[in-house]
Amino acid sequence: MTRSERHRPQIVVGLVATPPDYPARVAARLTTELASGLAERVNADVRWTVREGWGEVAPRRDGGVEALLDDLAQRRADDQWDVAICLTDLPLHAERVPLVAQTSARRRAAVVSLPALGLHQLRAARAAVPDLVSRLLSDASDHRVPRAGWAPTEMASRVPVIHRMIGEADAGERSYVASRFIGRVRLLTGMVRANRPGRALLGLSKLLVGAFGTAAFALTTDTIWQMGDALGGLRLAMIMLLGLSALVAWLIVAHDLWEKPTRETPGELSRLFNLGTILTLTLATALSYVVLFVGTVLVGALLIDTSVLEQTLQRPVNVTDYLRLAWITSSLATVGGAIGSGLENEETVRAAAYGYHPEPDGWRDEQDGQPRRR
Known part of the structure; x- marks a missing residue:
C-alpha cells in the first residue's frame, strides 16, 4: 500500500451470503471485483475494502x-463494517410483488434477492450492488463520499430488473420491486437457476444408469418393437409425459422433498419452494431423458439389424422407426429409473429441494482465517 493510499479514508463493505450455498458462489465472484466497481461508480478517492462472509445455513x-436486515445489521456491528449487503436465495415479496432489493439507512444494510434477478444473476448483481452501497452511504450522510447524484427512483433505469421503488423513502427504508407479471416469471426462472439443476442432474446418476439398463433390456424384446410401430406420435408423447411426471412425483414423495407450511415457513413461501423444487426436478429429469433417448438410439442402431426389424414389422424400416423405438423404450425405462432413484444418496437427492441447504465445510472467514461452521 502506497503512502497516498494509506491517507485515503477507508470504507469497509461486508458482503454476506445467506444461506452459504448458491449465494456464496455469487458473493465470491462479486467480491473480487466490487472494490474496483465502487471506486469507478461511487468515489475513487476512497479506499474500498470488501469483506466476504457467510450467513446462517x-x-x-x-x-x-426485515429479519434478514436485523441479522445483517448485527453482523455488520460485530465485524465493524461500514455497510453490509446480503445476497440471499430466498424469494421475497413486498406488496405482493417480487422484491429485488431493500435498503435500510438506519441499519446501514441492504438485502438483494438473487432469484428476483432472473437467470443472469451475477451480471444483475454487478449493476445493483454498487448503487445500493452508494444509496446507503448517501442516506446515512456519510461525509467520506459525495451524495449520490441520482434520485432513488432512478434505480429502475439503472438496474433493468427493478420496476419501481416503494417504502418510506424519507426514512431511508426503500424497497425496490419487480413488475407484477414479468417479475414473477423472472423470479421462478431465477429460483431454478439458484437451485442449480445441474447439481440435481448429477445427483440422479444412479437413476439414469437404472433407466439405461432397463432400456437396453427392453430393446431385445420384439414386443416393444411392435408397440412402437403401433402407437402414434400423440400416444407416445402422452406416455413420455406421464412417465416423466410420475418420476418427478416419485422423487418428491420418496425423498420427502415437499415443503409443508409451518409456523416458521409461511404458506406462500412454502408454495414457492415447492414450485421451485418441481421446476428443478422437471428440468433435471427432462435432461436425463434426452441423454437416455440419445443413448437408446445408439444402442438400438448397434444391436438391432435392419433386416431383423423388417422381419418383425413386416415392412421396410428407416431411421424414423429407430427413433420411434427409442422413444417408447426411453419412456417406459423412466419407470425403471424410479427404482434406481431409491438407491441414490439421500443428501444428493435432497439438494434438489429448494428449501434445503447442506451445511458447508471448509469455510474460512476472511477476517480471522479460522474455519467456521454456522
Missing part, C-alpha cells in the same frame, strides 16, 4: 426481509 423465513 437456515435463515429465518417467517420474518421476511
